[in-house]
Amino acid sequence: MIDIFHASAIILVLTIFLCLYRVIAGPGVENRLIAVNTVGTKTIILLVIIGFIYGRPLFIDISIIYAMINFIAALAIAKYLRRGCLC
Amino acid sequence: MLNTVALIFIFIGLFFMVVGAVGLIRLPDFYTRAHASGKCDTLGEGMMLIGFILYEGMTLIAVKLLLLAIFIFISSPTAVHALVNAAHARGIKPWMKGEERR
Numbered sequence: 001m002i003d004i005f006h007a008s009a010i011i012l013v014l015t016i017f018l019c020l021y022r023v024i025a026g027p028g029v030e031n032r033l034i035a036v037n038t039v040g041t042k043t044i045i046l047l048v049i050i051g052f053i054y055g056r057p058l059f060i061d062i063s064i065i066y067a068m069i070n071f072i073a074a075l076a077i078a079k080y081l082r083r084g085c086l087c
Numbered sequence: 088m089l090n091t092v093a094l095i096f097i098f099i100g101l102f103f104m105v106v107g108a109v110g111l112i113r114l115p116d117f118y119t120r121a122h123a124s125g126k127c128d129t130l131g132e133g134m135m136l137i138g139f140i141l142y143e144g145m146t147l148i149a150v151k152l153l154l155l156a157i158f159i160f161i162s163s164p165t166a167v168h169a170l171v172n173a174a175h176a177r178g179i180k181p182w183m184k185g186e187e188r189r
Contacts, residue, residue, distance in 0.1 A: 038108070038128055041163055061151070064155050079173070
């Protein structure tokens with residue numbers, strides 16, 4: 001089962017690199033923001049897998065915090081894009 | 088037996104994540120990319136977390152993973168919807184058939 005976790009972690013890292021292509025080459029701000037949001041949601045799963053591989057359940061708490069920070073950051077950037085300021 | 092079911096769920100989630108990343112590269116427009124990213128990522132993440140819950144069993148870690156899955160099922164489409172709404176307010180036109188990809 002641990003080998004399956006290693007393989008899925010490697011596949012997730014490869015998909016993160018696929019998304020980073022869109023971050024670098026995407027035209028405009030919005031494509032880059034969607035790609036960064038996707039990288040964030042993949043990173044949550046990667047943190048959970050790391051917690052299972054090394055046998056440390058603390059990583060799941062870290063992934064919960066990361067999900068909250070990702071959500072707040074996406075909302076703040078969307079508001080900034082819409083209004084031009086964070087007010 | 089339960090490990091096999093967990094393995095099936097994890098593989099389905101990985102498939103959806105890879106499909107979402109390929110759609111993020113291949114599709115021609117911002118709105119279609121948001122469609123691929125928002126749906127495939129949410130479904131893949133939920134499937135993989137359900138697989139981890141079945142692998143873990145009835146412990147506190149499973150409860151935390153269930154809370155994480157519920158939070159992501161609410162928050163990830165909301166974030167993508169906010170981004171698409173902001174882009175629509177900035178005046179980005181949708182892609183029509185026959186146009187150049189951008």
